[in-house]
Amino acid sequence: MGGLAAAAIALTSAPASALGRDSAVSPQPGQRVVPAGRLSEVSLRDVALLDSRYRQNMERTVAYLRFVDPDRMLHTFRTNVGLPSSAEPLGGWEAPDVQLRGHSTGHLLSGLAFAAANTGDADLAAKSRYLVAELATCQAASPAAGYTSGYLSAFPEEAFVGIEAGRNFWAPYYTIHKILAGLVDQYVHLQNEQALTVAEGIASWVDARMTPLADDHRQRVLKIEFGGMNESLADLYAITKNPDHLRLAQLFDEAVFYDPLAEGRDVLSGRHANTDIPKAVGAVAEYVATGDTRYRKIASFFWDQVVHHHSYVIGGNSNAEFFGEPDQVASFLGENSCENCNSYNMIKLSRRLFLLDPSRSDYMDYIEWTLLNQMLGEQDPDSEHGFVTYYTGLSATSSRKGKEGLDSAPGSYSSDHDNFSCDHGSGMETHTKFADSIYFTEPDAVWVNLYIPSELRWRDGTLRLRTSYPYDERVVLDVETSGRFAIKLRIPSWVRGRNAAVVKVNGRVEERSTGGSYVTVERSWQRGDRVEVQLPMDVTWLTAPDNPAVQAATYGPLVLAGRMGTDPLPTIPVVDPGTLLPRGGHDYTLDVDGRQVVLSPFLDVHHEHYNVYWAVPPKKQGPKVIASYGFDERDGTAREARRRRADAELVDGAVREPRGGGNAVLLDGAGGHVRLPEGLLSGLQELTVSVWTRVDVLVNNSHVFNFGFNPNSYFFLNVRTGANRARVALKLSGMEREDFIDADGPLPEARWTHVAVTLGPDGGRFYLDGSLRGHNAALQMSPLLLGATQHNYLGKSQSPKHPYLTGAVDDLRIFGRALDDAAVQGLFSGTNGRDR
Numbered sequence: 001m002g003g004l005a006a007a008a009i010a011l012t013s014a015p016a017s018a019l020g021r022d023s024a025v026s027p028q029p030g031q032r033v034v035p036a037g038r039l040s041e042v043s044l045r046d047v048a049l050l051d052s053r054y055r056q057n058m059e060r061t062v063a064y065l066r067f068v069d070p071d072r073m074l075h076t077f078r079t080n081v082g083l084p085s086s087a088e089p090l091g092g093w094e095a096p097d098v099q100l101r102g103h104s105t106g107h108l109l110s111g112l113a114f115a116a117a118n119t120g121d122a123d124l125a126a127k128s129r130y131l132v133a134e135l136a137t138c139q140a141a142s143p144a145a146g147y148t149s150g151y152l153s154a155f156p157e158e159a160f161v162g163i164e165a166g167r168n169f170w171a172p173y174y175t176i177h178k179i180l181a182g183l184v185d186q187y188v189h190l191q192n193e194q195a196l197t198v199a200e201g202i203a204s205w206v207d208a209r210m211t212p213l214a215d216d217h218r219q220r221v222l223k224i225e226f227g228g229m230n231e232s233l234a235d236l237y238a239i240t241k242n243p244d245h246l247r248l249a250q251l252f253d254e255a256v257f258y259d260p261l262a263e264g265r266d267v268l269s270g271r272h273a274n275t276d277i278p279k280a281v282g283a284v285a286e287y288v289a290t291g292d293t294r295y296r297k298i299a300s301f302f303w304d305q306v307v308h309h310h311s312y313v314i315g316g317n318s319n320a321e322f323f324g325e326p327d328q329v330a331s332f333l334g335e336n337s338c339e340n341c342n343s344y345n346m347i348k349l350s351r352r353l354f355l356l357d358p359s360r361s362d363y364m365d366y367i368e369w370t371l372l373n374q375m376l377g378e379q380d381p382d383s384e385h386g387f388v389t390y391y392t393g394l395s396a397t398s399s400r401k402g403k404e405g406l407d408s409a410p411g412s413y414s415s416d417h418d419n420f421s422c423d424h425g426s427g428m429e430t431h432t433k434f435a436d437s438i439y440f441t442e443p444d445a446v447w448v449n450l451y452i453p454s455e456l457r458w459r460d461g462t463l464r465l466r467t468s469y470p471y472d473e474r475v476v477l478d479v480e481t482s483g484r485f486a487i488k489l490r491i492p493s494w495v496r497g498r499n500a501a502v503v504k505v506n507g508r509v510e511e512r513s514t515g516g517s518y519v520t521v522e523r524s525w526q527r528g529d530r531v532e533v534q535l536p537m538d539v540t541w542l543t544a545p546d547n548p549a550v551q552a553a554t555y556g557p558l559v560l561a562g563r564m565g566t567d568p569l570p571t572i573p574v575v576d577p578g579t580l581l582p583r584g585g586h587d588y589t590l591d592v593d594g595r596q597v598v599l600s601p602f603l604d605v606h607h608e609h610y611n612v613y614w615a616v617p618p619k620k621q622g623p624k625v626i627a628s629y630g631f632d633e634r635d636g637t638a639r640e641a642r643r644r645r646a647d648a649e650l651v652d653g654a655v656r657e658p659r660g661g662g663n664a665v666l667l668d669g670a671g672g673h674v675r676l677p678e679g680l681l682s683g684l685q686e687l688t689v690s691v692w693t694r695v696d697v698l699v700n701n702s703h704v705f706n707f708g709f710n711p712n713s714y715f716f717l718n719v720r721t722g723a724n725r726a727r728v729a730l731k732l733s734g735m736e737r738e739d740f741i742d743a744d745g746p747l748p749e750a751r752w753t754h755v756a757v758t759l760g761p762d763g764g765r766f767y768l769d770g771s772l773r774g775h776n777a778a779l780q781m782s783p784l785l786l787g788a789t790q791h792n793y794l795g796k797s798q799s800p801k802h803p804y805l806t807g808a809v810d811d812l813r814i815f816g817r818a819l820d821d822a823a824v825q826g827l828f829s830g831t832n833g834r835d836r
């Protein structure tokens with residue numbers, strides 16, 4: 001046994017460093033320093049996965065890599081250069097008439113490289129060599145087919161002539177990137193020299209196409225999704241040291257994306273997420289190649305913004321593939337949130353950033369959390385070939401569907417030869433390289449980053465990691481080598497509060513630590529020494545940034561999801577966290593509208609509808625009057641009567657107009673509106689909105705008030721719909737339909753009208769001049785879901801398509817409960833005191 005007295009234990013504290021301030025270096029953007037990545041990656045050959053969910057997922061994907069027909073994967077490459085092919089054409093995104101064809105063959109090269117290296121399987125290596133050799137033959141035939149030398153693709157080169165001329169084509173450089181990345185992976189992991197030669201040929205073709213273009217012309221070409229061209233070319237440079245390869249990588253630096261990130265500005269809203277994420281990955285590769293810290297700032301700022309301001313609780317990002325505004329989460333849900341490719345690429349980005357700055361354990365926390373809560377679960381455990389979903393939807397209507405999905409609709413799984421979506425492709429990579437980040441090494445230290453059962457070959461022996469984590473709190477590391485070195489163990493950031501993690505060596509407690517750091521155990525190790533890490537798990541409810549009442553239940557590192565079977569919820573239900581009770585195994589039950597719903601770790605929920613976010617009422621209800629704006633001031637600022645809320649602002653063409661003894665707000669229909677403070681309705685389970693309005697010109701779809709987040713999450717009053725009725729509507733992104741209450745006609749024109757809307761336990765009521773004009777007893781959406789609304793207006797809609805109100809507004813009051821008929825009548829007739 002080793003001498004415990006000699007053991008030195010250090011706690012590497014790793015606070016999340018401020019953006020742009022790296023722990024190792026603090027240069028200015030643009031300054032050149034030699035990147036000092038001190039960690040070494042471990043070859044996939046030196047890590048073996050032991051049985052676990054990770055290994056089971058990998059085995060299913062490897063079964064697919066064995067199964068998939070290489071000649072079918074080569075068919076369009078061959079026909080593109082006039083070589084014979086009798087293979088049956090593929091379907092889906094690889095069909096001979098689909099512009100993205102060829103991308104999956106690139107993913108296959110990467111997946112085969114990872115799997116062959118990691119398992120040592122000779123068949124996978126042979127299949128790899130066959131594909132590379134046949135692609136080399138296709139590339140060699142390019143000039144005879146009339147293409148530029150080095151061209152290797154499954155579609156004609158005219159695609160590139162087209163995008164240079166400003167015509168549309170579906171992401172041709174994206175496809176080239178997948179092939180180039182696959183070839184680089186074949187060289188790096190299997191030392192296939194022919195793959196390197198073919199990759200260099202592609203680079204020379206890129207040179208011929210891109211170098212002659214003027215800078216602004218090239219920037220226009222970069223508007224079309226190009227994957228990680230800069231990443232793979234910079235990786236190629238790292239191998240060849242050919243300066244042309246680095247220069248070519250930098251030709252793919254897109255200014256409109258990089259410039260604001262370098263300045264620390266988040267302009268991601270409305271941008272296609274998986275077009276952008278690989279550019280940030282490429283920026284790290286270019287930083288490593290050049291030492292230019294501007295690249296590093298771009299990548300690290302992007303990572304921080306995406307992870308902390310654009311990600312859902314499972315680690316994924318984007319809704320319908322696009323980024324939303326920062327911190328919109330509960331208000332930005334859908335069945336097609338969280339494209340799985342995005343998280344594949346964010347994991348890649350996290351890994352590269354961690355290698356540069358291992359004090360940032362949050363990069364590794366992100367990888368673990370996203371693997372557990374999104375990537376493992378994207379794969380159908382009942383599919384022998386590891387089929388995956390395209391998105392991981394997070395609205396209450398979301399599902400992981402049947403066993404064979406033949407399209408890329410939300411929630412359906414991919415298939416053998418008829419899907420080939422981008423996510424089918426990145427799935428071939430995700431599930432074959434779980435071994436690539438478990439360990440990193442230094443000469444005298446091993447970093448244990450991910451608690452994935454595995455065996456590392458290191459020095460003259462092994463380290464064996466045994467655990468059922470995340471279903472078990474205990475991780476064991478058997479040391480089967482000797483000598484003096486440090487073992488660094490990541491304590492995940494979810495370990496918090498009273499329950500510290502405990503690290504033991506040979507049964508003796510060495511260290512207690514809260515999460516968000518690595519514990520270092522350095523000593524002279526003997527074969528047979530054993531390290532144990534205890535990671536105490538608890539149920540924790542995590543809140544959405546845009547609505548503290550919207551929460552997800554987690555247990556340790558696992559997000560829990562409600563199993564909804566064939567009956568999806570219409571929207572996020574209101575629940576009491578106190579009714580979440582252990583059910584045995586890793587499951588819980590939760591009372592949802594009187595029904596006992598089973599919650600399981602999300603990665604285990606398949607072939608049914610599920611729900612991840614829940615509305616949790618705050619303990620204390622708000623005061624009766626939440627806010628009251630009389631608009632009697634003379635300037636552009638309107639004060640809340642008791643200063644309980646921030647001021648409102650009269651914007652653009654909004655001016656004062658005398659009314660009674662005070663003032664009202666006149667709106668010009670051309671941009672004039674009142675901007676109310678954020679979070680006006682936060683935490684309310686019921687409410688009343690009371691406001692006076694005068695509609696001077698009745699225009700369809702102009703709004704008296706609109707409280708919300710974006711065009712899909714709102715609560716508004718429309719003066720007139722196409723059906724000639726005034727309408728109150730409520731919707732949260734992800735709800736299939738909006739809840740609404742219609743009056744029996746439009747708002748009156750050219751006279752002051754009192755409007756009141758109440759939302760309460762018996763539904764919603766809509767009053768005009770004190771009388772009830774509409775009632776919906778079956779509202780599906782709780783006012784709780786309105787939460788910390790970011791855009792609250794009078795006279796303006798969330799949607800830029802809707803006209804502004806032409807008219808006037810006055811005396812807005814919001815109450816924290818649904819007033820009854822008499823109280824609403826009192827508001828209208830003025831007997832109800834302003835600040836009651």
Ligand SMILES: [Zn+2]
Nearest residue numbers: 339341422423
């Ligand atoms: Zn995708």
